Amino acid sequence: MRLELIKNNKFNLTDEPILFLENFLKKLSYEFLSYYNDFEENPFVYRERTLSSIIFPALMKSSRRAAMELYYNNKHRNFLDYYALDEMGENSYLIEVKHLFYDNKECFGTYHLKKWEQLNEQFYKLCNNKKSIEEYIDSEKNIFAISLGIVVPCFLDEKEGKDIEYYSEKIKNDLKPDWIFLYELKDSKLYQIEKIYMPWVIFIGKIKEI
Numbered sequence: 117m118r119l120e121l122i123k124n125n126k127f128n129l130t131d132e133p134i135l136f137l138e139n140f141l142k143k144l145s146y147e148f149l150s151y152y153n154d155f156e157e158n159p160f161v162y163r164e165r166t167l168s169s170i171i172f173p174a175l176m177k178s179s180r181r182a183a184m185e186l187y188y189n190n191k192h193r194n195f196l197d198y199y200a201l202d203e204m205g206e207n208s209y210l211i212e213v214k215h216l217f218y219d220n221k222e223c224f225g226t227y228h229l230k231k232w233e234q235l236n237e238q239f240y241k242l243c244n245n246k247k248s249i250e251e252y253i254d255s256e257k258n259i260f261a262i263s264l265g266i267v268v269p270c271f272l273d274e275k276e277g278k279d280i281e282y283y284s285e286k287i288k289n290d291l292k293p294d295w296i297f298l299y300e301l302k303d304s305k306l307y308q309i310e311k312i313y314m315p316w317v318i319f320i321g322k323i324k325e326i
Contacts, residue, residue: 117299119138120296121294125295133209134323136178136179140174145317148170160317164214172198179203179209180204180205181199182199183198185197186199186253188252194241197211197213199253205257206257206258207259208253208257208258210326211262212242212262212263213265213266214231214264217268218287238263243261246326249326259326260325261325261326262321263322263323265320268318269315280316284318287320293321293322294321296320299319302316
């Protein structure tokens with residue numbers, strides 16, 4: 117369970133934004149397990165609607181301040197999914213999120229590929245609107261945009277699928293993220309829910325200073 121930066125990334129593993137991201141993703145992984153233990157409901161079924169109840173507590177445990185649906189103006193009505201201020205009050209993180217299923221055909225369907233494209237569009241919209249971000253959200257901090265894709269490989273048979281390294285490399289090649297974080301679910305209650313097997317959750321995304 118460790119964050120991996122993809123080649124040509126401008127960040128190092130010891131940089132503050134990367135340390136924040138890795139800490140947040142670890143807490144997010146634990147929140148998935150905690151959510152199921154408390155509600156006995158699969159947190160991956162309803163995509164972003166359920167995920168907000170998991171992402172926000174993880175952000176609160178990773179930062180001094182967290183918020184959801186912050187408004188900023190870019191000639192349209194735009195709402196940021198999540199905001200977090202680090203514990204030192206020096207760095208602000210603007211986070212956009214999408215949920216993607218990776219089915220037993222070992223590929224993303226058209227719907228989920230479009231969601232990845234939408235996530236990239238949201239990310240670059242943040243990166244290209246520094247003036248609006250500073251006016252409406254924050255102007256006194258170092259500001260970083262983060263995209264977060266929550267990828268769930270799922271299978272109809274326990275024997276289907278290959279190892280996590282195979283899917284990790286395939287996702288890196290297909291989607292070209294800046295970073296990837298792998299979390300094993302095989303020893304948890306989330307591994308099998310009804311007739312669906314979910315061995316891992318894979319977090320991917322991009323990160324850039326605005």
